[in-house]
Amino acid sequence: MTGSAELDAIVVGWVDVGESDRILRLLSAEEGRVALSARRVRGSSRMAGLFELGAAVRVQRARGRGGHWVLRSAERLGGPRRAREDLERIALLGYGCELCAALAPEAAAAEKLHGLLLAWLDLLEAPAAIGPTARPALEAKALTFAGLMPAITRCAACGEALEEPVVFDPEAGGALHARCGGGAPVRLGGLRALEVARRTPLAEGAGLPPLDLPRWLLGGFVTWQLGRPLQSRALLEALG
Ligand SMILES: [Zn+2]
Structure with a gap:
């Protein structure tokens, strides 16, 4: 298990899971492709910028069950205009x-x-x-x-x-x-x-x-x- 809690990356996709969750897909310099579970985010305007292809984000994350990364919080650093x-x-x-x-x-x-x-x-x-x-x-x-x-x-x-x-x-x-x-x-x-x-x-x-x-x-x-x-x-x- 490697990787720190904070990661800067580019949003390259996401997949809807269940009613309100998503798996966010990122590309980072340090860890290549990274998938993060993002819970109860659909319909949340606060998180809207996270689900835009090509957005630069800084995420805070933690290991969840099975060692998968779970999103704790995120900040949008920039993105396409x-x-x-x-x-x-x-x-x-x-x-x-x-x-x-x-x-x-x-x-x-x-x-x-x-x-x-x-x-x-x-x-x-x-x-x-x-x-x-x-x-x-x-x-x-x-x-x-x-x-x-x-x-x-x-x-x-x-x-x-x-x-x-x-x-x-x-x-x-x-x-x-x-x-x-x-x-x-x-x-x-x-x-x-x-x-x-x-x-x-x-x-x-x-x-x-x-x-x-x-x-x-x-x-x-x-x-x-x-x-x-x-x-x-x-x-x-x-x-x-
Ligand atoms: Zn030849």
Whole structure:
């Protein structure tokens, strides 16, 4: 049993339990994914700020039965404003929260994924338009920090530098020469641009041109890694 009573974290979701309770899901730098039982909170306006995706909170907690964390009190430190007023930003906010949390460990440090989500939330608060490469860049960084980034610069099968024609196969570990295996055809130029986006800080990469790649290349890889789709992807897909 580790962890102190006080924790600063980002709200990444919650689940209703029974009539009035909720399980609050957080992402923190120190402890990765954290779940907290929050009792008698539904309908409580005092706690409303706690149940907003992307809100920064400071919680006080205690161990309950079975060692699960129980929420004692909480303070809202900040949260989305601009990202609450625009449907595309709302969708991107939900996706970023779910993505970073899904790839983070439970009860283990996740400083980079936590920092990435903070940078993503900052980007969504900035006045600049969110370019089409922002989400793939986020996916690439999140996969990298989780140690799961697929091969995009060298062949996943033979390890040599990629050259056309290139295919992508999650099961094979990413991109590969068409001669080295099967998969969906992808453009080498698109993969190279994705590698640039992966290495560019989110705030600087917002204006990168669209990638010449399937829209959900990395999103699909995340689904394959997790064995389930991210729920928040549906809204982004609906928005086109
Ligand atoms: Zn090869």
